[in-house]
Amino acid sequence: MRSSPAARPDAIRRHNLALVLDHVHRDGALTRAELTQRLEVSRSTMGALVADLIELGLVEEAVPTGGSRVGRPSHVVAPHGGGPYVVAVDVDVTQIVTAAVGIGGVVLSREVITTSGSDIGHPEKVADRAAEQIRKVSEASGRDGPPVGIGVSVPGTIDRDTRHVAVAPNLEWRDVAFAELLAERLAAPAPVSIGNDADFAVLAEHRRGASRQVEDAVFLLGRVGVGAGIISGGQPLHGRDGHAGEIGHTVVDTGGPPCHCGKHGCVETYVGEGALLRIAGRPQPPSEEATAAVFADARAKDPTALAAVREVAESLGRAIASLVNTLNPELVLLGGYLSDLLDLARPEIEAAIVRYALAAPSRSVRLLQPTFGPDSALLGAAEAAFAEMLADPLAAGDTARS
Ligand SMILES: [Zn+2]
Incomplete structure (x- = not known):
C-alpha cells in the first residue's frame, strides 16, 4: 500500500x-x-x-x-544541557544503584544504597527503597520535572510476554511484577522498562561503548551471579521467552556445590563472587569489600589468594570456551568483578579458552573490560528508558507538552 x-x-x-x-x-x-x-x-x-x-x-x-x-x-x-532525563536503577544482591541520566548517557546524579540480605528478598521493600532513590536522584539532577522514563536492571530473567521477573535466583524472586510495584510508588507517572542486567550491560556497550561496531559480542557479567548478555549478528539475543544467556546456571558438575537455583554444580558456583571467597578459604556473604580483599592479597602474592584467583580464572575460561563454541563471538566483555579477574589473571583465562574451545572460534575472540566499568547495566537501563523518545522525538515532545 x-x-x-x-x-x-x-x-x-x-x-x-x-x-x-x-x-x-x-x-x-x-x-x-x-x-x-x-x-x-x-x-x-x-x-x-x-x-x-x-x-x-x-x-x-x-x-x-x-x-x-x-x-x-x-x-x-x-x-541539550537542560533537556529530558531518565532514571536508571540497577538492583543487585548487595546494592541498589540509581542514577538520573541525560541524553548522551551523561550521569547527572547518583545514589548507592547497600541492601541487607533480608530486604533484598522482599520485592515490595526493594520497590519502596528504589522509589525513594528515584525521587532523590530526580531532585538532584538539576533538570526540571519528572523523568521521561525509568529503566530497571535486575539480576534475573524477564518473561517476554508479562515483563515480570520470571526468576532472579540470588534475590529469591519468582514471578514478580517489579515494574508495576515500582510504578505504583512513583510520585509522577513514567513508563518503567525492566530488563536483565547482562542484557542491559551488553546493550549499553553495543550502543555507545566497547562493542560498538561489533556484530557478535557477549557481555559476561559476574557479581554474586553470572549471566551473559548477547549481541548476535548485530541484534540482541533473548530467546523465545527472554531467558537466553543464563550460562551461570549451566550445570558443569552434578556433584558440585549447591546453587541458589536449586541445582548443584552450576557455573556460578565456580565463577561467581561467592566461589572466589569459598575457594580462597573465606566463606562469607559476598560483598565488594570481601572480593576486593582477595584481589588485594593476590596482588601482594599471597599464595592462597593467588591460587583461588587462578582457579576461578580457569573455570571462567572454561565457561567462556562454551560461549565461544556456541556463539562464535568476536568480543567477550568481562564486567562486574570479572573485570578485576581479567586484570589479574588474563593469561590463565586465555589459556583455558584455548584449551577448552575449538581452535577456529577461539582464535578470533578477544577479551576486554567494558567501557562503562561497573555502570554498564545501569547505563543499559537508561538506554531502555530512552528508547521510546529516541525512536520518535516528535511524539515524545508532544506527550511532554500535553
Ligand atoms: Zn544454578
Missing part, C-alpha cells in the same frame, strides 16, 4: 529527527557538517531537523570559538 503524499514527508521527517538525535545521543557533540554527511541529506534539510530538535528542547547548538580554519565554521549540535 502506498502512503498518502501528505503522510510521507512527515514519516521521513520523524525518521530523520530520530536519526539525528540518535547520533548525538551516541556520539555527543557533532558538527552540522558531520550530521549532514552521515544522514546524506542537504544542508538545508539538516538545518530544519536541528531547528526542530532545538524547538523540542532535546539538543542545543553552538558556534565553535577559536581555531583558524578557513571557511564558515560548522555549528556544533550537542545534547
